[in-house]
Amino acid sequence: MTLAERKRRLVADELARAALQLLAQKGFDAVTVDEIVAAAGVSKRTFFRYFASKEDVVIQFLADMGTTMRAELAARPAAESPSTALRHTVWVSIDACAGHTRQALPVVQLILGTPALLARFLERQAQWRDDLAAELATRLNLDPRADLYPHLAAGMALTAFGTVLQRWSASNGTEDPKALTDRAFTVIAPALDAVG
Amino acid sequence: MTLAERKRRLVADELARAALQLLAQKGFDAVTVDEIVAAAGVSKRTFFRYFASKEDVVIQFLADMGTTMRAELAARPAAESPSTALRHTVWVSIDACAGHTRQALPVVQLILGTPALLARFLERQAQWRDDLAAELATRLNLDPRADLYPHLAAGMALTAFGTVLQRWSASNGTEDPKALTDRAFTVIAPALDAVG
DNA sequence: GCCTGACATGACACTTAGTGTCAAGCAGTG
DNA sequence: CACTGCTTGACACTAAGTGTCATGTCAGGC
Structure with missing residues (x-):
């Protein structure tokens, strides 16, 4: 460098x-x-x-996650069920946060507690969702223009991501993120793995 | 008055x-x-x-939806399955848009196509999600603090809502919103109705 | 060692969103 | 008519964000 x-x-x-x-x-x-x-x-x-903005200083902390998630999903074995692949994908990002609790927790709490930051964060997530949906469509050989599954599945995974993050943040890092992730995916898995 | x-x-x-x-x-x-x-x-x-802001003029157009949705969910018969109740709840809001295509379509396209507006819109949706989650918890006698289901189910319903809106907007109002809503809920229903 | 081009910075002026304050206008009321 | 409450416009102000230009600093070629 x-x-x-x-x-x-x-x-x-x-x-x-x-x-x-x-x-x-x-x-x-x-x-x-x-x-x-x-x-x-x-x-x-x-x-x-x-x-680019005052919001960006905070949000950029979580910026890589988007590309990380897509890459992670692409790296999962093709034979894996969607729920398993997505659970691992989400877990990698959650772990990137929870693994550095001291630095990450205050940032996450700041974002979730500030309307302007939450708005920007959700906007980013919307982009991640499109990325994940594209990757899922490739993975499952679906046409993302005709089939609603890729977008919905990516959306469900990110809903799980957001819910876990919120719980973890609300508990001041007390609750186990791994367990939360698994519980969340237990709920949404029936839809992710249902035969189209 | x-x-x-x-x-x-x-x-x-x-x-x-x-x-x-x-x-x-x-x-x-x-x-x-x-x-x-x-x-x-x-x-x-x-x-x-x-x-309150330049964004607000546009967003307020969809502001009622939040309270409308919660009220609609509360009004659904208690015996109804979560997927059916949520499908009707979402449909009422979608229909409020699609029923006034001439006025609503440009606004929806403006929102979905403008990052700043999309961000604010998603922020509102996050509030609706909490409202819907609370209503779902009441409906199903669950503890929203302990159980992840209410938040996740509300999130899935709103993911369906957003996906339908996006498709409808991208097709310039061509695609049938009712059919899109039903297709979206067919995908997520297995998770909504799985026994906890 | 010197020149030169690429790049980062600071200073400054500018636009725009959004807020606080205050005085003026106008309806309804006794 | 006088009083009260509410809405408005005018003005000044803060703060975010951008365009422009002059200055400084590091790299490589002569």
């Missing part, structure tokens, strides 16, 4: 660190971008060169 | 009419609030007395 690239990473990390610390502490609406950039020691203009 | 109340309705309607016409025609980001209020003949300050 070149020096310039390392410098960019450094600035982005410092900006994200300062932002998350302030936002989690004082609440999303009570912190201005000017405060964040003052804490990070850069100009406001630079902030918006790294993040 | 008193004169003052009728005047308020008049202003709100004119504002919404002017806004939707401009937004649908030129796109959400290409229209400023100043343009809207100029077209409606009121001050910018008045606009924000009627709508």
Whole structure:
């Protein structure tokens, strides 16, 4: 990695660190971008060169998940049932959060507790859903234009994802995410695995 | 209704009419609030007395749906299976849109095609989901804190709702919403009606 | 070692969304 | 007529986000 690239990473990390610390502490609406950039020691203009919006600093923390999930689903063996493949797919993302509870829990709680952030988060999820649906259609040789199953199955999996995240967040990380994921998929599996 | 109340309705309607016409025609980001209020003949300050944000003018068009859905679910006979009750619940809202295709279709297409509007719309749906989950829990005598079913079932129903709306919108109102709703619920019913 | 091009930054001005405040207009009431 | 409550417009203000330009800094070629 070149020096310039390392410098960019450094600035982005410092900006994200300062932002998350302030936002989690004082609440999303009570912190201005000017405060964040003052804490990070850069100009406001630079902030918006790294993040498209104030929401983005928080949301980008979970940004990779979308591509991660699709890749994970694509990597599952073809013989696996949809419910099993999707359960593992969702679990990888949940685990990425729950595995770093100390850092991730406050962020998740901030997102779920802030309407503006929740809105952006759900918008991202909608994109993930389309990605997952496309992957599912490929996997099962279905026409995503004619068949409703891919979109619905992806939607159900993400509903499970959201519900687990919400429970985990509401319990302050107390509840076991693995168990929650399994319980959620037990509920939706009959629809995922029903013969079309 | 008193004169003052009728005047308020008049202003709100004119504002919404002017806004939707401009937004649908030129796109959400290409229209400023100043343009809207100029077209409606009121001050910018008045606009924000009627709508909390620019997004709200569009979203409020679908605002009632939330309460409508919960009321509709509460009104379904207790003996009905969850999938049947939820299918009717969702259908009432879909029909409220599809029944006024001329007015509703452009609005739905605007929402689904504008990230900022989609985000707000999904945020609303999240609230509906909690409402529906609470109603489902009551209906089935479940503890919504312990059991994942109510949230998941409500989420699946709203996934179906969103998928149907998306298909209907993408087909320019061509596809039959009733048939789409039935097909969607055929897919998710096995999970909704599985014994807990 | 010097020049040069690519790139990151800060400063500044600008647009737009959204809010607080206040004085003026207008209906209904005694 | 005087009083009260509600709606409105005008104005000033904060904060998010963008365009532009001059400056600085690192890389590789001469």
